[in-house]
Amino acid sequence: MERWFSRITMFWMLFLGEVQSQDWTKCSTGCTCDGNKMSVTCNGLKNVPNDIQKDAKELRLGFNKLSKLSPTAFHGLNKLTNLDLSYNQLQTLPPGVFDHLVELDTLGLNNNQLKSLPSKIFDSLTKLTDLQLDQNKLQSLPHGVFDKLTELKTLRLDDNQLRSVPDKAFDKFSKLENIFLTGNHWDCASCDILYLSQWIRDNGKKVKISNTNMDDPDGVTCQGTMESVNKITKENTFQAGCPTTTQQMATSPASTTTTETMTVREKQTKPRMKIFQEELFSKASIFFCQVIFTQHVSLVVIHILAEIPLLHIVCVVRKP
Template sequence: MMGPVLAACLLIILSTAWISQANEALCKKDGGVCSCNNNKNSVDCSSKMLTAIPSNIPVETTELRLGLNSLSKLSPKAFHHLSKLTYLSLDNNQLQSLPIGVFDQLVELGELHLNYNKLKSLPPKIFDKLTKLTLLYLDQNKLQSLPHGVFDKLTKLTDLRLNVNKLQSLPNGVFHNLPLLKELHLLNNQLQSVPRGTFDSLSSLNILYLNNNPWDCTCNGIIYMAKWLKKKADEGLGGVDTAGCEKGGKAVLDITEKDAASDCVSPNTTTAIPTSTTTPASVIYDDIHEIKVPQENFQKFLGYQEPDHLPTQPQCLMSISGYLGLMMSLMLTSAAILYVFHFLKKA
């Protein structure tokens, strides 16, 4: 009776090995879907039609690319084992929200790409642990407001993109703790004015894009911005002349107190809560760096299911090496089953 017992053990071992191989295969050379460099510290899972983040990304990974996929949500602990990440791209997905604390372990992160998603809001303190962040792309989303102090801990930030959203107002002091910021993109939103002092702390700013917002030059709430832009234009700051009044055809920096005599009620007085989600009549966006790359629909790869990321359906064509490995496992498993039946029949 030892024969069937040994065969059964062999069957269990082979099955366990195959399951382990399926779960651990991440890089293409191992039968997975992502591209990895030799040390696996750079993992590229972009354009793979993933519906969730693979659970087996090596802990030593420093660069992770997850753009051009079909991610609609993130687990709160999706990146908690990746504390060495310095670069993370999640652009061109379907994210509508971010869970609280999802980035809290990424204390070494320098670049975060969240552009081309469907984010409508940001949780308070979502970026508070990212104290080494230098680049943050939030453009091409549906943000209607920003939490108070959302950028307060990002003291090393040099490039911030908020263009092509639905921002109607900015919180007081939203940029007050960004002394190293060199580029700020606010074009193509629904801003009519900004709170007094909004730009005063941006001592390193080289370029500012403000065009394609409905700047209201009839209300005296625009005067702070007009005077600041005029002063910075004389100092050579780029982009200050891109802010144009919604009516009258003037540049905001040319507006005087006489032009903006009315004491209007501005949405900026409530800072964070939008009163409307009306889309501007015309949205013109000409930043060549922001051209969206179409998804590669001809590629289909393996997806994962929340929360444990186990495969749920065959969405990929496995690599040749993975396919051969699978066939070998199936052949050995079949042989073991026949071996079991053979001894059972003799018994």
Template sequence: MMGPVLAACLLIILSTAWISQANGATCKKDGGVCTCNDQTKNVDCSSKGLTAIPSNIPLETTQLRLNLNSLSKLSPTAFHNLNKLTYLSLGNNQLQTLPAGVFDHLVNLDKLRLDYNQLKSLPPKIFDKLTKLTLLYLQNNKLQSLPNGVFHNLPLLRDLHLQRNQLRRVPEGAFDYLSSLSLVTLNDNPWDCSCNDILYRSKWIREKEGKVNGIESATCVNKKAVLEITEEEAAEDCVYPNTTTAIPTTIITTLASSNDDDIPELPVPQENFQKFLGYQEPDHLPTQPQCLMSISGYLGLMMFFVLISAAILYVIHFLKKA
């Protein structure tokens, strides 16, 4: 009776070995493209020309770098199994939109980088689950507006970077719940100071002057400082297209971007790893954050099927003899 038992044990061992290999296929040591550090739980997938998130990122990962790639889309469930993450960098990609709920499982996230992308808007409640977030980088995008209450669930946020976007306004009370805020950058946005909703921001800046760094640099289209705007100057009751059908009377021209002093803009590598690694576009990713296997994953899969077939044949042969 030892034959079937040995065969069953062999099947279990082979299955475990293959699963372990497939789960490690993200890392270079197993044939993947990313650098993984088992001690620090860091995974570095930066500057790989990626158009999709690599496969099987270890569930224990705490820091994940996906910056300096060619990501243009994200699956809504891209990070759902990575609830240990404290740092996520998606900067210097080509993201144009973010799916609703994409960050909802990152309840331990401390730092989030979305800078140097092509984001024109943010989904409502996109940051609501990130209650431990302290740093949020949104600069150098194309944001034209912010959803109501987008920062309301970020009580620990210290640094908020919004410079070099296309923002003309922020919702009333946008910054009121940021009780830990010590730095916010608002410069190089075409703030519309002819509309009376600028008065909220002007008053907030005056109240926080000396307490929150960076706020004094916010200027109107005519270069006048936002904190100096008076009620007489901001007399118009403007309505913006993203809230109603009315169109504001003031025509806003976009300010030209200037170089970032603290975060250099680096070119994104254009190497295409899709054919070599079998990548597919994020829209076709599985429902869990597993993707595609590297070459070592495929070889492991082939070996697994060969060995499992041999084990099955052995069991059948033994049973026939019995």
């Protein structure tokens, strides 16, 4: 009997200690706390509070005035499953800021001013199923930035300034159900678009219209045109130098600019058939002109006889 009494006493001491450590009656300044849902919501803040309940599962920091984050802002909050940082003024993310959020399921970074992402920024978020990066100013993505997100089901990249995505960027998404890609600056004149084009063709049912759950693979269009990205192939673009497989593209960064691509392309030799055609036309036009001017044929006759008006111009330029 004495042993049981001792065990019960120890149990109550541990229980009371746990309750005391999870005191939800004391909430951070500017925040409201819901102990039942283990949720913290903050408003009007410029910085993330450093006294947030350690056992919180939801932290809602949307619609604040956060312009930057401390690298240790969320350290100690390793029970969080939902972190909302949407509708702030974040321009950058410090490396390692999410490293301790190993239980995180949903991360909202939409409606900020992010122009880039640090490499490996999401590597610790192996349980993440929902990542919202829409309505930012992202111009490029680091290679392998999504590689650890094997549980991801929803990815929002719509309404950014992306021109392409790195080769194999989405290859680890074995459970992906929804991806939003519209409203970007997809550069269909660059070889770097070929990976995304092929991926959309292979995963059309996962590509959604913004704010709906409807499939729309054709809605992802090239910058400046209404042509669908998924229609772009090596054969119907003017880059003769594009690699024949996406695996070959991995040797060059996805951030290669259009200018750089054009420079490389200009250095490439012309196909033999094109050279042959140009030489044949040149020789034929010279012969035609010599005959015309030798026989003193008037330019009026040239217009009548020549079905290709360009010959008239060539002859005038080359007239002795």
